[in-house]
Amino acid sequence: MSTNINIMDMFQKGDVLKTCAPMVRYSKLAFRSLVRKYDCDLCFTPMIVASDFLRSVKARDSEFTTNTADRPLIVQFAASEAQTLADAACVVAPFSDGVDLNCGCPQRWAMSEGYGACLINKPELVRDMVRHVRNQVGNPNYTSSIKIRIHQDLRRTVDMCQKAEAAGVSWITVHGRTVDERHQAVHFDAIKTIKDSLSVPVIANGDIKSLGDVETTQQLTGVDGVMAARGLLSNPAMFAGYSETPLECVWDWVDLATDQGTPFTCFHQHLIYMLEKISSQPERKVFNSLHSTAAIIDYLHNTYGSPDTQIQISNTFPWSLFEASLLEMSLQWTTVAGFLYVEMTILFLFCIPFISATRWQRIFQLSIWKRMAKFWNKAFIAMIIILIVFFFDAMREVRKYSSAHHTITTDVHHNTFDNLHMKLFRAQRNLYISGFSLFLWLLMRRVITLINQLATEMGQTAALQTQAETDNLAAKKYMEENELLKQTLMDSKGEKGTAEGNELLRKEMEKLKEVQKASEEALKNSQSQLDTMKTQYNGLTREYDRLLKEHQTLQEMGDKKDD
Ligand SMILES: Cc1cc2nc3c(=O)[nH]c(=O)nc-3n(C[C@H](O)[C@H](O)[C@H](O)COP(=O)(O)O)c2cc1C
Numbered sequence: 001m002s003t004n005i006n007i008m009d010m011f012q013k014g015d016v017l018k019t020c021a022p023m024v025r026y027s028k029l030a031f032r033s034l035v036r037k038y039d040c041d042l043c044f045t046p047m048i049v050a051s052d053f054l055r056s057v058k059a060r061d062s063e064f065t066t067n068t069a070d071r072p073l074i075v076q077f078a079a080s081e082a083q084t085l086a087d088a089a090c091v092v093a094p095f096s097d098g099v100d101l102n103c104g105c106p107q108r109w110a111m112s113e114g115y116g117a118c119l120i121n122k123p124e125l126v127r128d129m130v131r132h133v134r135n136q137v138g139n140p141n142y143t144s145s146i147k148i149r150i151h152q153d154l155r156r157t158v159d160m161c162q163k164a165e166a167a168g169v170s171w172i173t174v175h176g177r178t179v180d181e182r183h184q185a186v187h188f189d190a191i192k193t194i195k196d197s198l199s200v201p202v203i204a205n206g207d208i209k210s211l212g213d214v215e216t217t218q219q220l221t222g223v224d225g226v227m228a229a230r231g232l233l234s235n236p237a238m239f240a241g242y243s244e245t246p247l248e249c250v251w252d253w254v255d256l257a258t259d260q261g262t263p264f265t266c267f268h269q270h271l272i273y274m275l276e277k278i279s280s281q282p283e284r285k286v287f288n289s290l291h292s293t294a295a296i297i298d299y300l301h302n303t304y305g306s307p308d309t310q311i312q313i314s315n316t317f318p319w320s321l322f323e324a325s326l327l328e329m330s331l332q333w334t335t336v337a338g339f340l341y342v343e344m345t346i347l348f349l350f351c352i353p354f355i356s357a358t359r360w361q362r363i364f365q366l367s368i369w370k371r372m373a374k375f376w377n378k379a380f381i382a383m384i385i386i387l388i389v390f391f392f393d394a395m396r397e398v399r400k401y402s403s404a405h406h407t408i409t410t411d412v413h414h415n416t417f418d419n420l421h422m423k424l425f426r427a428q429r430n431l432y433i434s435g436f437s438l439f440l441w442l443l444m445r446r447v448i449t450l451i452n453q454l455a456t457e458m459g460q461t462a463a464l465q466t467q468a469e470t471d472n473l474a475a476k477k478y479m480e481e482n483e484l485l486k487q488t489l490m491d492s493k494g495e496k497g498t499a500e501g502n503e504l505l506r507k508e509m510e511k512l513k514e515v516q517k518a519s520e521e522a523l524k525n526s527q528s529q530l531d532t533m534k535t536q537y538n539g540l541t542r543e544y545d546r547l548l549k550e551h552q553t554l555q556e557m558g559d560k561k562d563d
Contacts, residue, residue, distance in 0.1 A: 005071055005072040005097050005141075006097075006141045007042065007072050007074075007097055007098060007141075007143050007170070007171075008141070008143070008170060008201075010041060010042070010072070011171065011201040011224050011225070016214055016215075016218045016223070016224065016225055016226055017041050017042055017201075017203065017224060017225030017226070018039065018040055018041045018042070018214065018225065018226060018228075018239040019040065019041060019042040019043070019044065019173075019203060019225055019226065019227040019228075020032060020035045020040045020042070020043045020044060020227070020228065020229075020232050021044060021205060021227045021228060021229035021232070022044035022045060022046055022047050022074075022076040022100070022102070022147070023044075023046055023229050023233070024046045024047055025046060025266065025269075026046065026233060026266070026269075026270070027043065027044055027045060027046050028045075028046065028065065028262075028266070029065045029066060029067065029070055029260060030253075030256045030257045030259075030260045030262050031236070031253075031270060032045075032070055032073070033069065033070065033256050033260075034236045034249070034252055034253050034256050035232055035236045035239070036069075036070075037252060038236055038237035038238070038239055038240040038242070038249060039239040039240040039241075040232070040239050041072075041225075041239075042072050042073075042074065042225070043070070043072070043073055043074070044073075044074045044075075044076050044100060044227075045063075045064060045066075045073065045074070045075045045076055045096075046063075046076070047076045047077070047078050047102045047105065048063045048064060048075065048076065048077055048078070048088070049077070049078045049079075049115070050077040050078065050079040050084045050085050050087070050088035051079070051081075051084050053077070053088050053091070054084065054087055054088055054091070060091070064092060064095075066095050066096070071096075071097060072097040072098075073095075073096045073097055074096065074097060074098045074099065074100050074143070074145065075088075075089075075092045075096045075098075075099050075100070076099070076100040076101075076102055076147065077089070077099055077100070077101060077102065078102045078105065078110060078113075078115035078116060079101060079115065079129065080113065080114030080115055080119075080125075081129075082125070082128040082129040082131070082132040083132060085099070085101060085129045085132060085133060086129075086132035086133050086135075086136040086137070087136075089133045089136065089137050089142075089144070090136055090137055093137045093138075093139060093142055097141075097142065097143060098142055098143030098144065098145060098170060099133055099137075099142075099143075099144060099145075100144075100145045100146065100147055100173070101119070101126065101129055101130070101144075101145070101146045101147070102115065102116050102119075102147055103116065103117065103119040103120055103126060103146050103147060103148040103149070104116060104117050104120075104147050104148050104149040104175050105117055106149065106179045106180075117149050117179045119148075120148055120149060120150075120151050120156075120157065120160060120179075121151075121156075123156075123159060123160035123163045123164075124163070126146060126160060126163065126164055127163040127164055127166070127167040128167070130144050130146065130164050130167040130168055130169045131167040131168060134167070134168040143170035143171070144168065144169060144170055145169060145170050145171050145172065145173065146164055146169055146172055146173070147172075147173040147175065147205070148160070148161070148172065148173070148174055148175065149174075149175050149177055149178060149179055150174065150175075150176060150177065150178055150187060150190045150191075150194075151178070152178050154190050154193060154194075157190070157194060158193065158194060158197045161194055161197065161198055162197065162198065165198055165199065165200050169200060170200065170201075171200050171201040171202065171203060171224070171225075172194070172198065172200060172201075172202055172203070173202075173203040173204075173205055173227055174190075174191045174194050174195075174202060174203070174204060174205060175205040175206050176188060176190055176191045176204065176205065176206040177206060185207075186206035186207050188204070188217065188220040188221050191204045191220075191221040191223065192220065192221040192222060195221055195222050195223050196222070201223075201224035201225065202221075202223045202224055202225075203223060203224065203225035203226060203227050204217050204218075204221050204223040204225070204226050204227070205226070205227040205228075205229070207231075208226050208227070208228040208231050209228070209230075209231040209234075209235075209238070210231070210235075210238060210243060211238065211239065211240075211241045213226075213231070214226050214239070233270070233273040233274075234273050234274065234276050234277060235249075235274070235277070236249055236253070236274065237249040244277045244278050245274045245275070245277065245278060247304050249274070250271065250274055250275070250300065250304070251300075253270060253271065253274065254271075254296075254297060254300065257270070258293065264292070264293060267293060267296070268290065268296060271287070271296065271300075272284070272287065272288060275287060283303070286299070287299060332390065333390075333430055333433065336387070336390055336430075336433050336434055336437055337433050339383075339437055340433055340436060340437045340440065343437060343440040343441060343444055344440065346444060347440065347443065347444060347447065350444075350447050350451065357451050357454040357455040357458060358455045358458055358459065360451045360455060361451070361452060361455030361456070361459075364448075364451075364452065380441075380445060383441055384438070384441065384442075387434055387437050387438040387441060388438065390430070390434040391431065391434040391435055391438055393430075393434075394427055394428075394430035394431035394433075394434050394435075395431055397423075397426075397427035397430065397431075398424065398427040398428055398431050400427075401423045401424035401427055402424055464532070467518060468532065468536060470515070470518075471515055471536055471540065474511065474512070474515050475539070475540060475543055478508055478512065478543065478547060479543075481504065481508060482547055482550065485504065485505065485550075485551075485554065486550070486554070488500075489554045489557060502551070502555070505547070505551050508547070509544070509547075509548075512540065512544050515540065516540060516541070516544075
């Protein structure tokens with residue numbers, strides 16, 4: 001509990017009182033602490049339903065949080081009965097400087113409960129409520145105020161305000177729009193009329209987005225204070241003269257919100273509002289999708305730098321981002337890059353000229369490969385799948401960052417631009433690495449298969465060559481021996497000679513058959529040598545037939561001689 005501040009004295013000073021509007025979910029303790037740091041004179045709590053507040057301890061604990069530095073503070077209530085409002089005021093009086101009655105909330109649920117803007121049609125009830133608070137809160141400095149929207153018939157608004165003034169209202173905040181109006185222009189003339197018809201202070205509310213607007217509004221209406229809601233959400237430092245949220249204010253919010261244990265959604269939403277003007281659409285897209293306080297802090301550090309380093313970073317090439325990005329190169333990409341280098345080394349070895357295909361085959365015939373062969377196909381398929389997944393992941397990232405990169409505008413923060421650029425670069429690098437690894441992996445498998453085929457064919461060709469040479473030699477030998485046989489017969493050396501000749505011929509025939517058989521075997525082994533072998537085989541067969549014929553002729557000649 002702390003001593004009440006006399007808000008009426010603040011009005012007396014003559015300066016325009018700068019106030020932070022009541023905002024459900026937003027004008028909570030952490031945000032109030034932030035705007036106070038940036039020249040906000042007076043803060044309102046979000047609207048609290050008085051009857052709920054009185055009924056439940058839980059509602060009290062969750063709806064109303066404050067601390068000793070949170071002053072001057074106005075607690076805003078929604079109420080439809082004078083006594084309820086007075087009771088709620090008595091509960092919060094020790095911790096605040098006044099209560100405010102919400103007579104401006106246009107939401108259907110509130111109106112149907114008899115709260116908010118429907119009260120502008122019940123001036124007597126408003127008067128009673130003000131009076132009850134005045135009479136029942138002991139502290140004379142404790143204020144009782146109302147916040148209204150204007151009636152379509154302005155006279156009715158003026159009438160209600162005068163009734164409230166008569167009942168002892170401390171001041172009146174006028175949101176210069178009717179219940180049906182949302183984003184239409186504020187009726188400053190109506191605010192001026194109300195101000196002119198009252199002697200209590202009036203605060204003007206509606207579309208105050210800068211310090212310039214504060215001045216203009218004051219000049220147009222002659223009010224004693226101004227109240228901002230959305231203007232402060234998007235730039236909590238507005239009352240201190242900043243045209244857009246300064247980065248130190250963003251970091252102040254991070255500190256205050258984390259210190260006070262602000263729920264994540266509220267913490268995030270405030271930053272979304274604050275960064276709205278100082279970030280581009282792609283940046284907002286990325287930022288809005290963050291899901292944890294740590295991710296947000298990380299993003300802010302990467303994009304804007306920490307409060308002390310931001311100036312230094314902005315003037316130089318973002319080496320720190322570059323280094324960070326290198327460090328961030330994840331394990332998966334280090335592995336894929338490593339794999340790529342292994343593939344390149346193996347392919348390089350395959351290309352070394354002095355290791356011939358047959359030598360490679362001998363290497364492949366080592367027992368280690370046989371053991372590995374069991375897993376080879378599975379490993380190959382698994383690696384292909386992994387690389388394809390990485391490839392598509394990298395492609396997705398490239399598309400994501402390049403679309404952000406293309407839509408980036410000139411007003412984007414340079415650190416953000418560098419960060420995005422770095423991310424795009426990293427995604428592209430990953431795409432090349434995975435694509436190239438995939439290509440090399442397929443190439444390597446093909447090269448190994450080709451080397452194997454080549455080595456097998458080289459072996460078969462060598463075997464056939466030897467075979468053909470042996471056949472040639474054999475044929476040559478038969479020809480010579482045939483010549484010899486012919487000579488023997490010509491010399492007519494009788495039966496003995498013929499018998500010897502016959503025996504020799506028979507042996508030669510058998511040999512010839514063996515050679516023929518071997519040729520057939522060789523033929524089976526190599527399809528590519530089929531024609532050669534067939535020719536050879538036919539030649540040998542023809543030679544064999546010719547020799548056989550010659551042999552028969554010689555035999556017949558021998559027989560005739562015998563006769
Ligand atoms: C998110 C949000 C929450 C609000 N909650 C309240 C509220 O609890 N009580 C109230 O009287 N007005 C509330 N308002 C209305 C504002 O206080 C203010 O009257 C209105 O936004 C017009 O001011 P502006 O143009 O500065 O935004 C809320 C407005 C916003 C944007």
